[in-house]
Amino acid sequence: MKRSLIFAAALAASALAGIDARAQDAPVTLTWQMWGQPNDAELWQQLADLVTEQYPDIRVKLQLSGWADYWTRLPVLAASGEIADIISMQSMRLPNFYSILAPLDDYVKGGDVKVADFETSIMSGLSQDGSLYALPYDVGPWMVFYNRDKFAAAGLKEPAKDWTFDDFKANAKALTKDGTYGYGTQAFDFIAGPVALGADYFNDDSEFDLTNAGFVGAFSKYADLTAQDKLSPVFASAADASAASGRFASGNVAMYIDGPWSLITGQANVNFKIGIAPLPRGSGPSRFITAGSGWGISATSQHKDAAFKALQVLTGPKAAEILGSAGRALPARLAQQTAWYDGAAKNVAGTRDTLEYMFAHTTPFRINDKWNQFENLVMQYVPLALTGDTKPDVVLSDIQSQLP
Amino acid sequence: MMLGKHTDLIARPRPRSHKWFRGEGWTALFFLLPGLIGIVLFLVLPILASIVLSFTNWQLLGSPRFVGISNYVRLFTTDPQFWTVLRNTLFFTVEYLVLNIIISLGLATWISSLKFGQRWFRVIFFLPTFTPLIAVAMVWMLIFTSGGLFDSLMASLSVPLAGVLNDRTLAMQAVVLTSIWAGVGYNTVLFNAALDMVPSTYLEAARIDGATAWDRFWKIRLPLISPTLFFGTVMTAITSLQVFDQIYVMTKGGPGSSTATLGYAIYQRGFQNFQMGYASAIAWVMFALIMALTALQFWFQRKWVHYDA
Numbered sequence: 001m002k003r004s005l006i007f008a009a010a011l012a013a014s015a016l017a018g019i020d021a022r023a024q025d026a027p028v029t030l031t032w033q034m035w036g037q038p039n040d041a042e043l044w045q046q047l048a049d050l051v052t053e054q055y056p057d058i059r060v061k062l063q064l065s066g067w068a069d070y071w072t073r074l075p076v077l078a079a080s081g082e083i084a085d086i087i088s089m090q091s092m093r094l095p096n097f098y099s100i101l102a103p104l105d106d107y108v109k110g111g112d113v114k115v116a117d118f119e120t121s122i123m124s125g126l127s128q129d130g131s132l133y134a135l136p137y138d139v140g141p142w143m144v145f146y147n148r149d150k151f152a153a154a155g156l157k158e159p160a161k162d163w164t165f166d167d168f169k170a171n172a173k174a175l176t177k178d179g180t181y182g183y184g185t186q187a188f189d190f191i192a193g194p195v196a197l198g199a200d201y202f203n204d205d206s207e208f209d210l211t212n213a214g215f216v217g218a219f220s221k222y223a224d225l226t227a228q229d230k231l232s233p234v235f236a237s238a239a240d241a242s243a244a245s246g247r248f249a250s251g252n253v254a255m256y257i258d259g260p261w262s263l264i265t266g267q268a269n270v271n272f273k274i275g276i277a278p279l280p281r282g283s284g285p286s287r288f289i290t291a292g293s294g295w296g297i298s299a300t301s302q303h304k305d306a307a308f309k310a311l312q313v314l315t316g317p318k319a320a321e322i323l324g325s326a327g328r329a330l331p332a333r334l335a336q337q338t339a340w341y342d343g344a345a346k347n348v349a350g351t352r353d354t355l356e357y358m359f360a361h362t363t364p365f366r367i368n369d370k371w372n373q374f375e376n377l378v379m380q381y382v383p384l385a386l387t388g389d390t391k392p393d394v395v396l397s398d399i400q401s402q403l404p
Numbered sequence: 405m406m407l408g409k410h411t412d413l414i415a416r417p418r419p420r421s422h423k424w425f426r427g428e429g430w431t432a433l434f435f436l437l438p439g440l441i442g443i444v445l446f447l448v449l450p451i452l453a454s455i456v457l458s459f460t461n462w463q464l465l466g467s468p469r470f471v472g473i474s475n476y477v478r479l480f481t482t483d484p485q486f487w488t489v490l491r492n493t494l495f496f497t498v499e500y501l502v503l504n505i506i507i508s509l510g511l512a513t514w515i516s517s518l519k520f521g522q523r524w525f526r527v528i529f530f531l532p533t534f535t536p537l538i539a540v541a542m543v544w545m546l547i548f549t550s551g552g553l554f555d556s557l558m559a560s561l562s563v564p565l566a567g568v569l570n571d572r573t574l575a576m577q578a579v580v581l582t583s584i585w586a587g588v589g590y591n592t593v594l595f596n597a598a599l600d601m602v603p604s605t606y607l608e609a610a611r612i613d614g615a616t617a618w619d620r621f622w623k624i625r626l627p628l629i630s631p632t633l634f635f636g637t638v639m640t641a642i643t644s645l646q647v648f649d650q651i652y653v654m655t656k657g658g659p660g661s662s663t664a665t666l667g668y669a670i671y672q673r674g675f676q677n678f679q680m681g682y683a684s685a686i687a688w689v690m691f692a693l694i695m696a697l698t699a700l701q702f703w704f705q706r707k708w709v710h711y712d713a
Contacts, residue, residue: 016502072675099465176575234550236569236656241688373677383570390660396707401484 091125134296138329184244184253194218264327508591
């Protein structure tokens with residue numbers, strides 16, 4: 001009796017689904033390749049469910065892998081034709097991978113996506129040769145995280161939004177005492193830092209030109225903080241790229257450079273008040289680079305139209321609010337950034353002010369297909385400039401000589 | 405009748421392949437198949453593919469384009485890194501090989517001279533061999549990291565050694581030390597077993613003739629274990645030419661390129677820079693190097709290895 005009832009219900013349900021399907025397109029299941037920890041799965045699944053909520057015929061199947069594995073798997077899956085319909089992409093990796101993505105310009109023109117709703121620097125970050133390849137879900141500039149308690153204890157004023165490198169250095173000096181450092185340097189500081197000081201690592205043809213006087217000068221300023229003034233510990237060539245965040249959390253360094261994506265975990269790990277400030281500027285006006293991630297459609301997908309529908313939901317206002325209030329991402333959608341400011345950043349005074357200042361002063365983050373190689377070389381060679389073993393200009397020409 | 409059949413066979417020789425696949429040949433092939441398929445699919449084909457790849461500019465994405473020998477030309481003439489990498493690899497191999505053989509032979513001799521606890525010491529020294537090298541390297545990296553255990557130990561001994569992993573010359577020494585710790589146990593057990601096989605009658609006879617312990621070691625035991633010593637040397641040399649794990653965990657080839665080895669260069673070019681064709685070319689150079697050095701050792705063995713025990 002009971003069984004037959006269930007059977008009848010199932011029959012009715014399938015009949016309903018059938019009618020529904022005939023009314024619209026045939027139901028499709030899209031695969032979505034994303035990076036993240038296993039405990040992120042729930043959050044991403046929530047977004048996938050949003051798609052089905054809006055388009056009952058579209059199911060999005062999440063395929064999660066760890067961050068490092070993701071980038072090893074991606075080219076292999078692409079080469080073997082096993083790649084998902086929706087692919088996650090980080091702005092700094094786009095020059096290596098844009099060829100596996102479908103350009104989105106025509107879809108954007110034909111769809112309801114308004115480009116102006118998104119932060120501009122990340123839209124250009126996810127474009128290659130003038131074509132958009134992914135819609136962003138998060139964005140963030142590199143900025144200075146500082147220990148508010150230590151600033152107060154040392155009697156220092158909180159950094160101004162347009163503070164200069166000399167202010168930064170003076171603060172680092174005042175904070176370096178009793179076995180703790182004012183600043184914890186990391187590999188990426190030698191890219192974001194010099195740019196903020198007004199230097200360029202590229203020539204006009206987007207080729208590496210690390211030995212130009214401006215870049216050497218700005219790079220040396222950052223290197224000398226460690227080599228000459230001993231205001232920061234040296235990082236090792238095999239160090240975790242985020243080693244300084246550990247030192248910052250344990251109170252061993254008072255300032256380090258990171259992005260808004262670290263703020264929520266950063267706050268959970270510390271027992272002091274965190275402050276954030278823009279990167280220090282040189283003699284010219286402030287300028288900052290941003291990075292972020294988004295989702296694109298595989299060039300070989302059989303369901304591109306459905307995938308774009310899904311993409312609009314995944315990067316839509318509702319999804320942005322979910323990610324923002326969970327603290328997972330500072331939304332690339334300007335209107336939804338409030339969710340993050342009121343959520344992840346609610347205990348960090350001045351965050352909105354600082355970030356809005358930084359977004360108003362972004363400069364395009366220029367990269368090419370050798371970018372990955374460049375970052376690895378920075379990691380490998382910069383420690384020599386920090387120990388004082390090699391002069392900064394020699395380190396830069398060593399790196400330059402290996403970039404064809 | 406029988407004879408006629410035989411002459412018949414001799415008169416009309418069949419192609420050799422027929423002979424192979426008759427009767428037991430097919431059975432043998434059938435039983436070999438599982439292993440054979442595995443070897444062909446996962447060893448022979450990838451090796452052949454990598455030869456082909458080394459003549460292309462394959463970037464992992466997109467289709468490869470044939471570029472002739474230009475990968476090899478670039479490697480030997482314009483790559484600013486290659487000779488450094490080669491020098492590092494040979495430096496590591498020589499230092500590690502010499503230290504490993506001396507230490508493991510010393511330990512093996514010491515253990516075989518013990519009256520009690522031989523088995524325990526064998527187990528203790530063998531332990532690192534079945535510990536994953538990545539885990540071993542992680543622990544040593546934490547020991548050597550600046551401000552780590554090693555630094556505070558040196559500070560308390562007033563030795564001015566700190567931050568060895570950030571030092572051009574000392575970083576390689578840290579890698580060698582880690583490798584020794586992880587690799588010496590295998591050879592120790594190997595040599596110890598060989599030493600125990602030396603007939604005690606030879607040693608007793610020598611003792612009666614008045615040979616000192618020193619003489620007995622150099623003139624009797626060492627020549628008698630020389631085949632094992634040779635095996636250990638060849639295998640250790642091959643694995644140390646391929647060194648990767650320790651470098652990947654402890655230094656990532658740095659600081660600068662002071663610990664970049666061939667194995668690490670292949671990984672870096674192939675999987676970080678996506679230059680698969682170029683990485684394949686380096687892999688083949690490494691293969692040729694290992695072949696040549698191993699052949700050289702086999703040639704030299706005639707001078708010092710005695711198989712007539």
